[in-house]
Amino acid sequence: MINKQVARAAEALADVRDGSTILVGGFGQIGHPMALIDGLIEQGARDLVIVCNNAGVGTSGLPRLMKLGRVAKIICSYPRTAAVFTELYAAGKLELEITPQGTLAERIRAAGAGIGGFYTRTSAGTLLAAGKETREIDGVAYVFEKPLKGDVAIIEAWEGDRWGNLTYRGSGQNFNPVMATAAALTVAQVQRVVELGAIDPEDVVTPSIFVDRVVEIPYEPPYPAISY
Template structure:
């Protein structure tokens, strides 16, 4: 019987290795799998490359992972914002490497990895520092830059509901990078607020099929909203 439900976050994150490339879903503060990030800090993996839309907010979530000194490199679109002081300090002191990627290119590079595409040409960043060292080509009179796919060893994402096979549906904007990251990573761990019986999810509403999900763990919604988290039994 296929059952991908883990009893705890720690169980779901077993086996994460030092040096892994970890994709973390979220856009701003929407859809961030904070419980999984906290679990990754507790798990202890180091020298990580993190792929995310930004570089953390305040002192929690991704910012806490950075502050713990676990991240060697971050690949993102928006590393600096009003409350990105953790990243700012690390970057200015040379303790973290940054690969800056325009947001559309970031999404497409992740999608390309999941789709098995070896690369694609994009006009974005042509003639800028971001195109240095990359192949360029003129297509129909316009210059393009060759962009490579971004593969992950692990994706950490947040969904709304799932079943024991790992099929997932999302809540509104919390969907963001989750589906493409699940496809681009060798393993995917998802949190859900509800685990439903097989067949309860409308097949037309399933966004991430279970084939792309390795493990999922249920997180109590009220505990999450209260600022902490409580793993459901």
């Protein structure tokens, strides 16, 4: 019997290795897998490369992970959403790779689709294109971008079943579905685990083939304390 449900966040992330590239879903705190980040903190992996839209908000989640010295590098479109990032980056304790938001999403999508890269006009002629292959197509400058694959993706969804089929709610969808396809291991934090067949096939956004582990975290702002 296939059952991908895991009781505890830290248990679901137990085999994350030091130096792993972690795709982290969310846009600000919307669709952000806060409980899984806490599980990652409890698990203990270090020197992580974090791929996310932004560097978190406030002092919990990604900012806490950074403050604990567990992040070596961030790849994101807008990092200055958390004061701790600014402090660490200014002190030379954190490496940064800026990637425009649309390019970030497409690099992740390319990894999930098995595409070797793509050309985009975004960043052509700017410092962000330094060191990258450029090409003129129909008289327009393009920059070649490589796919961005994760060792692990941690995402948040609305509902899931024990097979790992997932649905999302509103803007919580954001980066989560595309990240689920682009990692060797995908762990989903869901607000409700439902019985098999309860999710209409037409409503499934992320099919179970992309999901390895599911952790149920009922959402009650702030989300409840979790025993690891």
